[in-house]
Amino acid sequence: MQKEWKESLAKNDLVSVAKIGRSVGFKGEVLLHLLSDFPESLQKGNTYFSQIGDLTLEYYHAKSSVAKFVQINSKESAKQITNLILYTTKSQSKEQCKLQENEFFWFDIIGSKIVEKGEVLGGVYEIERFCGQDFLSVQTDASLVAQKLPKTFLIPYTARYILEVDSMQNPKVIQTQFCKEILENS
Structure with a gap:
């Protein structure tokens, strides 16, 4: 499995799913903080x-956010994985x-072009979430930067601004x- 992950990492195919929080209990359980909109x-078994390295989920309780991994069986082991990010593949x-x-x-x-009334404003290079709202981080098109406009700007991902994908x-x-x-106005 480790080889598959390395190949996925090389292809930039990994997606963050959760961050491991503090240990809870004595059996190696930890809190999981979702980094995905998809619990x-x-x-x-995933x-x-x-x-x-690889961590296999033994169980996860969504209400309490408590998880246990097959490879982690003690409070001490659980403390060693605190703050690790869990990844899966895009597929x-x-x-x-x-x-x-x-x-x-x-x-x-990410990578989409932002177009308004036929004019390319730039491209999405990242998505950030602030206070429960998603924002597209946009690298401004070179022709607009040449007009002294900012190199980057944020667009709220809401129906007011996003007409169609x-x-x-x-x-x-x-x-x-x-x-x-x-x-x-940025």
Whole structure:
């Protein structure tokens, strides 16, 4: 399994799922802090990559956020994995997490072009969440930077600004409104 994870890492195919919190109890249980909008990605028997190697989920209680890994059997061992990030692959995420219509994985939105009234404003290079709201971090198109506009800006991922995500194009195109104003006032 370790070879598969290394290949996925080399292809930039890993997605963060959760961060391991403090140990709880004496059997090696830990708190998990979700880094995903899909708690269903944490399933018994799933193996996740971490900075110290593979960890297989023995069980996870979503209400209490308590998890136990097959490889961790004591409070001392659990303390050693605190703050580790658990990763899965993009393909495994798509397989286990079913999206509703007009929902997208963050990794599918990154790289999209931001277009407003036919003008390319830039490209999404990251997505950040502040106070429960997602924001697209956009690298401004070079032609607009040449006009002395900021090199980057943020767009709230809400219906007020995002009109449509055209997933049929590669890269995806996100049609927006009011975002040029955001850029000009950044």
